[in-house]
Amino acid sequence: MSLSKLQIRRLLKKINKLKPKMRAMSDDELKHQTDIFREQLKNGESLRKILPEAFAAMREADYRVLGMFPYDVQVMGGIILSEGAIAEMKTGEGKTLTATMPLYLNALSGEGAMLVTPNDYLAGRDEETLKPVYEWMGLTVSTGFPKANTDETIKVSAKQKREWYNSDILYTTASTLAFDYLFDNLASSKDEQYLRPYNFVIIDEVDEVLLDQAESPFVIASQPKLQSNLYNLADRFVKLLKVKRDYIYKRDRQLFWLTYNGIKRAETYFRIDNLFSEENREIYRHVILALQAHLLMRKGHEYLVVQGKVVLLDEADGRLKKGVQVGTGLHQAIEAKENVKLTDVQKVAASITFPSLFGLFKKVSGMSGTVRTEQNEFLKTYNLKIYPVPTRKPVIRKDYKSKIFLTTSDKLMAAIDQVIKLHNEGRPVLLVAGSVENSEIISELLLNDGIAHNVLNAFNIVREAEIVKNAGQEGAVTVATNMAGRGTDIKLGPGVKEKGGLAVIGTEMLSERVKQQLAGRAGRQGDPGTSQFYISLEDHYVSRASTERMKRYYRKLRAKKEDGQKIIQIDGIPLRISLQMLRQRVAVQGAMSRMQTNKYEAVLRMQRNTFYQNRRKIMMADDLKERVERYLHKGIEYYLNEQDRWDSADLLRLVNDHISYEVLGVKHNLKTKKEIEDYLLDLCHEVLKQKAKVLINDEQLTQFYRTVILHAMDGCWIDQMDYLSSLKMYVDKWPLAGYNSDFIYQQRAFNSFEKMIERINCMIVDNLLLSPIYLNEKNQLVVVFN
Numbered sequence: 001m002s003l004s005k006l007q008i009r010r011l012l013k014k015i016n017k018l019k020p021k022m023r024a025m026s027d028d029e030l031k032h033q034t035d036i037f038r039e040q041l042k043n044g045e046s047l048r049k050i051l052p053e054a055f056a057a058m059r060e061a062d063y064r065v066l067g068m069f070p071y072d073v074q075v076m077g078g079i080i081l082s083e084g085a086i087a088e089m090k091t092g093e094g095k096t097l098t099a100t101m102p103l104y105l106n107a108l109s110g111e112g113a114m115l116v117t118p119n120d121y122l123a124g125r126d127e128e129t130l131k132p133v134y135e136w137m138g139l140t141v142s143t144g145f146p147k148a149n150t151d152e153t154i155k156v157s158a159k160q161k162r163e164w165y166n167s168d169i170l171y172t173t174a175s176t177l178a179f180d181y182l183f184d185n186l187a188s189s190k191d192e193q194y195l196r197p198y199n200f201v202i203i204d205e206v207d208e209v210l211l212d213q214a215e216s217p218f219v220i221a222s223q224p225k226l227q228s229n230l231y232n233l234a235d236r237f238v239k240l241l242k243v244k245r246d247y248i249y250k251r252d253r254q255l256f257w258l259t260y261n262g263i264k265r266a267e268t269y270f271r272i273d274n275l276f277s278e279e280n281r282e283i284y285r286h287v288i289l290a291l292q293a294h295l296l297m298r299k300g301h302e303y304l305v306v307q308g309k310v311v312l313l314d315e316a317d318g319r320l321k322k323g324v325q326v327g328t329g330l331h332q333a334i335e336a337k338e339n340v341k342l343t344d345v346q347k348v349a350a351s352i353t354f355p356s357l358f359g360l361f362k363k364v365s366g367m368s369g370t371v372r373t374e375q376n377e378f379l380k381t382y383n384l385k386i387y388p389v390p391t392r393k394p395v396i397r398k399d400y401k402s403k404i405f406l407t408t409s410d411k412l413m414a415a416i417d418q419v420i421k422l423h424n425e426g427r428p429v430l431l432v433a434g435s436v437e438n439s440e441i442i443s444e445l446l447l448n449d450g451i452a453h454n455v456l457n458a459f460n461i462v463r464e465a466e467i468v469k470n471a472g473q474e475g476a477v478t479v480a481t482n483m484a485g486r487g488t489d490i491k492l493g494p495g496v497k498e499k500g501g502l503a504v505i506g507t508e509m510l511s512e513r514v515k516q517q518l519a520g521r522a523g524r525q526g527d528p529g530t531s532q533f534y535i536s537l538e539d540h541y542v543s544r545a546s547t548e549r550m551k552r553y554y555r556k557l558r559a560k561k562e563d564g565q566k567i568i569q570i571d572g573i574p575l576r577i578s579l580q581m582l583r584q585r586v587a588v589q590g591a592m593s594r595m596q597t598n599k600y601e602a603v604l605r606m607q608r609n610t611f612y613q614n615r616r617k618i619m620m621a622d623d624l625k626e627r628v629e630r631y632l633h634k635g636i637e638y639y640l641n642e643q644d645r646w647d648s649a650d651l652l653r654l655v656n657d658h659i660s661y662e663v664l665g666v667k668h669n670l671k672t673k674k675e676i677e678d679y680l681l682d683l684c685h686e687v688l689k690q691k692a693k694v695l696i697n698d699e700q701l702t703q704f705y706r707t708v709i710l711h712a713m714d715g716c717w718i719d720q721m722d723y724l725s726s727l728k729m730y731v732d733k734w735p736l737a738g739y740n741s742d743f744i745y746q747q748r749a750f751n752s753f754e755k756m757i758e759r760i761n762c763m764i765v766d767n768l769l770l771s772p773i774y775l776n777e778k779n780q781l782v783v784v785f786n
C-alpha cells in the first residue's frame with residue numbers, strides 16, 4: 001500500500017462530501033449504484049478511483065438497512081483495508097461494520113472478497129448481521145461452512161462449496177479455508193473442485209491468525225501408517241522413571257533428556273544393547289514421545305479427554321483444535337498416557353500454514369486491536385504495513401495494575417473475593433480462567449459462595465452466543481477461558497453503564513496482546529469498564545520462562561510461607577521489572593520460533609506450488625497422449641540407466657517387472673542402448689494398444705491416463721510430505737551440535753523432490769502397463785492398482 005496518512009484523510013473528506021448526495025437518493029437509486037460501479041470497473045476504471053463513491057454508497061446502505069452509519073474512523077479503517085494493509089483499530093471500535101465498505105468495493109469486480117475470522121462463531125455472527133445490507137445492495141453473501149446446528153460429520157458436496165465460494169462476499173474461518181484449499185488440490189476430477197483464484201481477503205484478528213497460529217500447519221491425513229505397539233510399552237516405561245535420577249527436565253525451556261541412568265534403564269527394560277543404535281531408533285523415539293506426553297502436555301490445558309478421545313486444545317484461543325496434528329505420534333503417546341484407545345497414526349497427505357495460505361491471495365489486509373508491537377514482523381515477513389486508526393471516543397476503561405500473588409490458590413481466592421464484591425455492586429463480571437481445568441475449579445468455588453454464573457469453555461461452545469448475550473446484564477457473572485478473548489461483543493444491559501460497566505478479571509499472566517484483547521471486552525465504544533489481572537508466580541507463563549533468580553526468589557518466599565509467615569500478595573518495582581522482562585523474553589522466543597517455521601515452510605511452499613501446478617495441468621488437460629509418451633521415454637531411460645550392460649535375462653526381468661507379466665522371452669540380437677530402448681518402447685505401445693481395446697472411446701482413454709498419473713503423483717507426494725515433516729523434526733536438534741540445520745534441510749528437501757519426480761514417472765509407467773483395467777456394468781472405467 002502506498003497511501004500516506006494525508007491521502008487517507010483526503011479520501012475520507014471526499015467520502016464525507018458525498019453523504020448528502022447519497023442521502024438524497026431513493027432506495028432504488030442507491031441500489032442501482034452497484035450496477036454503475038460494476039460497469040465502471042468493466043470499462044477499466046481503477047478501484048481507487050471509484051473508492052469514494054462506492055464507500056459513500058455502502059455507508060449509506062449500512063445506515064438504511066442496519067441502522068448504523070459508519071463513523072469517520074471506521075471509514076478510515078475501511079480505506080486502509082481496501083488498500084491491502086493492516087488497520088489497527090482498538091477493541092470495540094466496530095471492525096465488523098468497518099469491513100462492509102472494503103468488502104463491497106473489492107467484490108464489485110466479481111472475483112470475490114472474503115473476510116476470515118479466527119472461529120465459526122464470529123464468522124457466522126458477522127455474516128448473519130450483515131447479510132441484509134449486502135443483499136440489499138445486490139451482492140451475494142455466504143458463510144464458507146454449514147450454518148450452526150448442522151451435523152458436522154455430514155460431507156458437504158463440491159457443488160455446495162462451489163456455490164459458497166462463488167458468492168461475492170464470503171465469511172469464513174482460516175482453518176476452513178485451509179482445509180478447503182488442500183482438499184480442492186487433492187480432487188481427482190474437475191467436478192470435485194470448487195475454488196476459484198483467491199482475490200481479496202480481510203483477516204480479522206490478523207495477529208492471532210498470522211502470528212499466534214502461524215506455527216501449526218493444517219494437515220490432511222491420508223492412509224494410516226503401520227500401528228506400533230510401542231506407545232503403551234513406552235508409556236509404562238516412563239512411568240517408572242524418576243526426575244533427576246533418570247531424566248533432566250528444564251521446565252522453563254520445555255527441554256528434557258535422559259540421564260546415563262535413564263538410558264541404562266531403557267536398555268534393560270526394552271532388552272536392547274544400545275538405545276541409540278539405528279535399529280533401536282523407533283524405541284528411542286517412542287520413549288521421547290512418552291516423556292513429552294507426560295512432561296509437556298497437561299490435561300485440561302493442552303488437551304482434553306472427551307468421551308474417551310483425546311482432543312488437543314488450541315493454545316491461542318482455548319477452542320478445540322480442528323486440524324489434529326498427525327504424523328508425529330504425540331497424539332498417540334497422550335492416548336497411551338490417558339489409557340484410552342489408540343487411534344491410527346496417519347501420514348500427511350497435504351499440509352499448509354496460514355502464512356502460505358494467505359500468500360495465495362492477490363490482495364491481503366488485516367485488522368486487529370493489538371498489532372503495533374509486532375510491526376516489524378508484519379512488514380518483514382508479510383510485507384503488511386500497519387496504520388493505527390484513532391478511537392472515535394476516548395477510551396475511559398480503567399486498566400488497573402495487576403495484583404501479584406505467590407501461589408495459585410491465593411490468587412484465585414483473591415480474584416473470587418473481588419468478583420463477589422463487584423457482583424454485589426450489580427456490575428457484570430467476566431472472569432477469565434487460564435485453562436478449561438481452572439474454569440471448572442473457579443466455577444465450583446463460585447458455587448460454594450452461592451454465586452450463580454455461566455461457564456464458557458470448549459465444553460459448552462454451542463451455547464456461546466447465548467452466554468455472551470447475557471454476560472453484560474446487571475450482576476451477571478461469566479467464567480470463560482480465553483475463548484471469549486477475541487471479537488466477543490458483550491452488550492451492556494440497562495443500568496449497567498451507570499454502575500461502572502463490565503469488569504474483566506483475569507486470573508493468569510498472559511502475553512501483552514492477549515491481555516489487551518481480554519481487557520478490551522470492557523470499555524467498548526467509549527463505555528465505562530475496568531480490567532484487572534490476578535497473577536501468581538506459579539502461573540504457567542511465569543514458570544516456563546522464569547530465570548534462576550526468579551526461581552530462587554519464589555522458593556525463598558514459599559519456604560517462609562510454609563514456616564507460617566503470612567505471605568499472600570507480593571509486589572515491588574524489581575519484581576514488576578522482572579515480570580516485564582520475562583514477558584519480552586517469551587515474545588522474542590515466539591518470534592524466533594515463527595521465523596524458523598517460516599523458513600521450513602518456504603521450502604515446502606515452493607515444492608507444493610510446483611506440485612499443485614503440475615497436478616492442475618493434468619486435471620485440466622483434454623488429451624494426455626503426448627504426455628504419456630514422454631513418461632514412457634523417460635521411464636525407460638531411468639530403468640535402463642540402472643546398469644551399464646543388459647543381457648537378455650536382465651532385460652526379461654525388466655520387462656516382467658515394469659511392462660508386462662506375460663512376455664516370456666525377449667529379442668536376443670539387441671546391441672546398442674538405442675536398439676534396446678526402441679524395442680522396449682515398441683513393447684510398451686503394444687501393451688497399451690491391447691489395453692485400450694477394452695475402452696469405448698478416446699475420452700475413456702484420457703480418463704485412464706489421468707487416473708494413473710494422479711494416482712502416482714499423489715502417492716509419491718504423500719511420501720514426500722511425510723519425509724519433509726520427519727526431516728524437520730530430525731534436523732531441528734542439529735544446531736545444538738553446531739550444524740547448520742537450515743542448509744541441511746534445504747539440501748535434503750531439494751534432493752528428495754528431484755527423486756520424487758523420478759519416482760512418479762516410474763510409477764506412472766508401471767501402472768499404465770501393469771494395472772489391469774475393465775469397464776463395470778455401467779460401462780465406467782475401473783483401474784485396479786496393485
Ligand SMILES: Nc1ncnc2c1ncn2[C@@H]1O[C@H](COP(=O)(O)OP(=O)(O)OP(=O)(O)O)[C@@H](O)[C@H]1O
Pocket residue numbers: 068069070071074089090091092093094095096097368369486487488489491520521524525
Ligand atoms: N457506526 C456505528 N454505529 C453504531 N454502533 C456501532 C457502530 N459501529 C459499531 N457499533 C457497535 O459497536 C460494538 C462493537 O463493534 P464490534 O464488535 O464490531 O467491535 P470490534 O472492533 O470488532 O471489537 P473487537 O476488537 O473486540 O473484535 C457493536 O455492538 C456494534 O454494533
